[in-house]
Amino acid sequence: MFGGFTCSKNALIALNIIYILVSFILIGVAGYWKGNGVVDSVPIISGIIVCGVFLLLLSILGLLGAIRHHQVMLFFYMIILFLLFIIQFSISIACLSVNQGQKDTILAGAWARSDRIKTDVQNIMGCCSYDDYNVTHPSCYGLNHGPHNCGCDQEEECCGYNVTDYAGSCGCEYCKNVIETYMDKGLHASGGLGLFFCFTEIVGIVLAFRYRNMPDDSGMESFS
Secondary structure (H helix, E strand, O other): OOOHHHHHHHHHHHHHHHHHHHHHHHHHHHHHHHOOOOOOOHHHHHHHHHHHHHHHHHHHHHHHHHOOOOOOHHHHHHHHHHHHHHHHHHHHHHHOOOHHHHHHHHHHHOOOOHHHHHHHHHHHHOOOOOOOOOOOOOOOOOOOOOOOOOOOOOOHHHHOOOOOOOOOOOOOOOOOOOOOHHHHHHHHHHHHHHHHHHOOOHHHHHHHHHHHOOOOHHHHHOOO
C-alpha cells in the first residue's frame, strides 16, 4: 500500500543510505580544505567534519531502527537528528558568514605561529611573506610553484630576505592574498554543502516520527 508501513520503512532505509553518502561527502570536502594546509586553522571547518561523522553514526542507528521497527531506536534517532540539524545549520551559517576582520585575525594568528608553517605555506602556495616583503619571513628563494615565480638570482636579494631596503619587484604574490582565496573557497564549499544537506534531516525526522507510530501491517498486507 502506497504510503503505508512498508513504503515508509523502505523510504526511511533509503534516506539513511543517502545520509551515509552525504556524511562521506561532508567529511571529504571539509577534510580536503582542512588537510591542504591552508585553512587548517579554521575551527568551524572541523565542525563540519564532526557533523559528518555524527551523521554517519546516526544513519547506521536509523537503518537498524527502520529495519527492526524498533521504537526506542527511532525515538533516539529523531532526537539526535534534530540536535544534529541545529548544530550543523549553525556551523554552516558560521562558515558562510565569516567576515573580513575575522579572516584577517585567523590568518595572521596562524601565520605567526612558527617559521615551519610559513615555510610550508610559501612552498605549497608559491607565495612570499604575509603582506610585507620587508617583514621577517623565511627565504623565498627558488619558489617556482604555480603561476608565481620570485625570479631571484641570489637568496640575499630575494623578496627582502635579510634586506631592509629591498626596492625591487619580487614577482611573488603575498601569502595573505593566496591563502585568503583558498580559505574563502573552503568556507563556502563546506558551509554550502552543510547548509544544503542539513535540510534533508528534517525529512528524516518527519519520516521516522510517522513510521515509528505505524502498526506493523506488513503481514496483513500479504493476505490482501
